[in-house]
Each structure stands twice: as C-alpha cells, then as structure tokens.
Amino acid sequence: MMASIKQLFEESVAIFRGGVDRPLVFLWLALMSIGLVMIASASIAFAAEQYGDPWFFAKRHAIYMLLGAVVALGVLAVPVKYWQQYAGWLMVITLVLMVLVLIPGIGREVNGARRWLNLGIISVQVSEVAKLAAVFFFAGFFTRRHQELYTGWQGFIKPLLVLGLLCFLLLLQPDFGSAVVMSGAVLAMMFIAGVKLVHFSLLLVLAVVGLAALAVLEPYRMTRLVTFLDPWASQFDAGYQLTQSLIAFGRGEWFGLGLGNSLQKLFYLPEAHTDFIAAITAEEFGLVGLVALLGLFAALVWRIFAIARASLNAHRLFAAFATFAVAILLTSQVFINVGVAVGMLPTKGLTLPFISYGGSSLLIGCALLAFVVRVDWEQQQGLTVATPKVRRAPRTARAPSLREAA
Template sequence: MSSVSLKSAWPAFLDMPAGRLSFDPFLLLSVLALMLTGFVMIASASMDVAARDFGSPYFFIIRHGIFVVMAMMTLAIVSAIPMRLWQQYSVPLLVIGGVSLLLVLVPGIGREVNGARRWISLGFFNLQVSELAKIFMVIYIAGYLVRRLSEVRSTWSGVMKPVLPLSVYVGLLISQPDFGVTVVLMCTVMGMVFLSGMRLFQFIIVLLIGVLMAGLLAVTQPYRVQRLKTFLDPWADPFGAGYQLSQAQIAFGRGEWFGTGLGNSVQKLFYLPEAHTDFIYSILAEELGLVGALIVILLYCFLVYRIFVTGRRAEKQQQFFMGYVCYGFAFIFAGQALINIGVNVGALPTKGLTLPLLSYGGSSLLASAIMIAIVLRIDYELKRATVEGQRGPRRTRKSAGRVEA
C-alpha cells in the first residue's frame, strides 16, 4: 500500500509532530484495562455454565475472544472516518436506527430471548439493535444542537423538538421491551440538551416530566411492579422473585475486602443466573473483593472523565458537534455502568443492561468500540487543528522574512 493510501486510511496514526501522540493514551489504556478485566472475569465466571450447556468450558471464552478481536478491528476502522461525515449523515443514521428498532419487532426477523425481542440474528451472533440506535440518536442530537443552538438556548420549541424522534425511539424500545436502554437514552438526550446551554428552569421541568414518564412506564407492566417489590426486599422471597438479587448480595458478602481469589467464586457455580453477563460485577466482587470492585469503578470514572475532557476541548475550539457527541457518549457509559453496578449491589431494580466493555456480549462490545473510536477520532482532529494552527503563523513569519530579505 502506498504512503498516500495508507495516510488516507489511518490518518489518526500519522501527520503528527515527533513526540506528540495522535490519540488519548489515558482513554485507550482505561478501555484496554476494562476489556482485559472483562475477558478474565468472563473466563472465570462462564466455564462451568459453558461445560454444562455446550459441552466445552471454553465456549464463551472463545466467543468473547473473537468479539474482542472484532471490537479492536472496528475501533481501528471507525477511527478513520472523519467527523464531518458523521455530522453530514446524522439524519439518515437516525432513520436507520429507527428502522432497525422496528424490524426487530417483526416476526421472523427479530429474535426473542427470555420474553424480550431485541435481537436480529446475523448467523455468528445476535445483534442487539438498540446498542447501535443509542449511538445514532446521540449523533443526531449533536447535529441538531449545532443547527439550532440559539433556538435551544432561548425558546421552548428548540428544547422540545428533539422529543419527537426520541419519543419514537422510546416507543419502539418499550415495545421490545427494553426499559433499561430507554432510561439511559432519555437521560443521555436530556444531559446533552442541558450542556448545550438550555435554561435551568427548563431543564428542571423537563427532568420532572422525564421522571414522571419513567415512573409511569415502571408501573404499567406487572413484571416491572414485581421487580420494584423485589428490589425493596429481595429476602422476602429469596428462592423466587428475589433469587438473583439475594444471590448477588451473597457474592458481595463472600468477597469481603480482598476477595476469595480469582477463579474461586462459589456463586458462579449455578447459583447466580447470568453470572457472565448482567451479574459479572457480582462475581468480580466475590473473587477480587471490595478493593477490586472499587478499582473497576475508578476505571469507569476515569474513562468518562477523559471523554468529558475531550468534549470540553472541542467546545473551546468551537467544534460543538464533536463536543456534544463526546458528552452523549460519556452519559451512555456513565449511565449503563451506574445502572448495572447499582443492580448488582441491590441499589436499583433489576434491569437487563450489560456493563460496558466488561460484560459478555458482542453487540455491547462492538457498540462501545464504535463510541471509543469516534472519541479518539475527535481527539485526533482537535490535535491536528491545533498543530495546523501553530504551523500557519510560522509559515507566515518565514514568508515575511523572505520578502524583507
């Protein structure tokens, strides 16, 4: 491959002065640390279940290893896409996300698992379309905020217009049903609009409306009401409705300060359902203890912080689309991690949300890789703009010197 074609394919690793990295190393290190921790914990938590259900203890390990490789390839490819293309096609991406959420409800296309229809089968793995829909919604809202920024900051109409596409997405997500992603998406959009400069009293009113809607959605279905009752007292029925929460709390209790040791979990031995997916954090706390659990929380906090830092730099350079995209992705990572960990420790009702970059699941891992790749691309473009701005005055001074000579 020629140097020209290589430069156009992977610009994020080229065209930077010596000694200056073209990507955020701290962001990438936190991502790799979470992914490797997830791989190790999935290997520990899934071997017995895999041996029982598939005849091989390495079934989930091999599959997740393939997902990790796919995620890294996806990260490399997506990081080469210029941000102007994401902004240019934000509306078509929104439509694609809505159509995919609709298709998953069509019998014969959508795949139903445990009473929920959220996946489209792609042969090797099942794609959870809501993971991509979240990304497309963030990109659309970022584009909308750039186009209507003055209107958002001064009028109610500018604040309420994004409610229409968001309502369509929410309706389709509830139909699957996927209450967890619905809450994350609503909070993400509200957070993005608030950071764009909407008035505080408007935000408070919108927040109250959102909380009211979430409450109504929570009590409209009997199984959600049952989850709320179980959340309030999981030990009232520890072998029935409260089984998952009570077993998760036992895992935390067994872990104590430093854990039982990697691979020594008892709860993963068919006591705690979904031990390698939704409740991987409970197994991690049992084997690595409170110290290990807190280190994972710190990694998530650092990851979200680095994304916010990139978004703030984008705003300072007047790149508002890039800034709002970063804020949206930061809210998604923070929201999903907060809800998943909250469910594991018994602070929130049970939701079917994965822990980003750590839980087993190809869709979640690929979606996380796409978001990280876009943030790394934003970081690169901001640094490139800074370097070009520094080169410009130098060229001007050299040219002026030649004319004077």
C-alpha cells in the same frame, strides 16, 4: 474498493501511532482485558454445561474483541465532520432496524424480550446501535439548532419527539434500561446546549412521572421494584437473582476468594457472565477489586470529559456534545449495572461496558471510544471545523452551558 479500505486502515493506524490520548487508550484496553478474564471465569461452568466447552464464551468474546479493534480502526479513520453530516441517515436506518426487530421471525426473542436481529453468524442488539445513532443525531441537532433551545418551544419539542419515538420502540422490545440511559444522555446534551431552566425543569418532572407510570402500569416492573426494596422476602422467587448477587458480595468480603474461586457462578447466580458480572468480580476480588475496577471507569470517563471540555472551549460543538454524551452513556450504564448488583436499583438487564459478555455492546463501545480518540486527535491537529459563534439569550433565561462554565 479494497484499496480505499486499505487506505482507511493505514490512516487509522497512523493516527493511533501518532498523537492519540494514550491514557484513554490504556484505560480502554485495560478494561477490555479485564473483561475477557472475568467472562472466562464467570462463564466456565455454564459454558461447559450448555455447550460442552468451558471456554465457549471466552473464545467468542475474544473474537468480538478482534472485531471491535477492526471497528475502532474504521471509526478512527472517519473525520468527525462526516458523522455530523450523515447522522440523520444513521438515525433513519436505526429506526428501521428497531421496527424490524419487533417483527416475529426477524427479531430473535430471548427471555421474553425481542431485542436481537439474527444475521446468521452473529445477532445484533438493536438498542446498542440506537445509542450510537442517538449520540450523533442529537449532537448534530443541538449543534445546528441550539439557538432554538432558548428562544422558544419549537427547538425544545423537536428533539423530544424523536427521543420519544426511540424510547417507544425500545419499550416495545422491551428494553427499559436502554431507554433510561439514552434519555439521560440526550437530556444532558440538551442541558449543556443551553435549554431554558423552566423547560428543563418541566421535562424532568414529566420524565419522573412517566417512569413512575411505566412502573405501575406494567406488573413485572412493579414486581421488580417491590423485590428490589426487600429481596429477601422472595429470595426463592422474584428476588432470587438479587439475593444470590448479594451473597456473592458477602462471600468476597474485602479481598475476595481469588480468580476462578467464585461459587455463585456455579449455577447459583443467573446471568453471571452478563448482567451480574460485577457480583462475580466482587466475590473473586473483593470490595477492593471492584472499587479498583470502578476507579478505571472513573478515570476513563474523566478523560472523556476533559476532551469534551477542550472541544467546547474551541467551540467545536458537535464534537463536544457527542463526546459529552459518550461519557454520560458510560457513566449511566456502569452506575445502573453495579447499582443493580448491590441492590441499590431494580433489575434493568444492562451490561457492564467492556466487562460483561455481549458482542453488540462491545462493538458499539469500541466505536464510541474510537470516535472520542478521533475527536481528541483532530482537536490537537486543529482539523475540526469550528461552529460559528452565535449571540445567546441572557444568562438568566436559560441553563448555563458547559462552554460558559469552562
């Protein structure tokens, strides 16, 4: 077994040294490096107070980065066809984990949310694993059944039932933000796969109504919504986090106070090294620094979209759908995290990928990007098995696919 593991890693290293997308890898490493620096800066006071070590979170994040590199090399060594072949089992395991995390004594509760499985040395956030499983499961489903999406209701309803079960389990934790991000990625895949416009429009209406109902029925979500609209009306109560975040943005102005010079991280802004690290980045590097960081994310997502489009042009549907979903996941999570920090969106509790502190988020992010690198490498080598072409319904009967748009 050790020999096979060694062989896998030797293969992944060989791939990495070969024809991988170097701009994508550079952007990935740049974001991770910035994340380590910002976590060290944003957490230094809190870590010293809580753990007696100002570098506590920085050290742990550095360890997670090393684990992320190991995970990335492992994923890079696995052919894309195997992710498609075993996506169903991965989804089953994920659903079991999402049930286990809800059981008291097994799932760990933090700030009223039961989202973590305690494995002793580390805690795993199950919602992050669910994102990975959802990408592969739904990409595989739409690859096999995409013809059903525009021939009737059956192919439209089946994936929605699985997505509904995932979202239901996420809301029980509760993790509303992850449910929104995951749903957006799956719906985007469905649109690209060629769902009928009438079905897709109906789904969007139902989604909006459902989100509104969830906000009204849960008092704490309604409070967040009202607070988001006017945070200064309750700046020392429900609006405290948002007002402190806005103060951080105001203090940073154009070019910031300099690395390490944030005042808001000194116990004024809660979750400074996790959910609101964008505010600390803006305070220390200003609006210019934050825009530069968002520019790196934009370039990364653009590269992923380019790889997805190349796969779709080659009719490699599973690779295309999964890669496209990765791009949507990253875009949604960045938009929501920064949108919350600047007061554009209600508080959601989502991390900024590769920048915020969070081991599960970092490991799953590394796994997803390693998959994208593998997809691009197989595309260049011509190794991925193309999906046989099928005859489609008239263009007017369904939404245009990315393959046609390309």
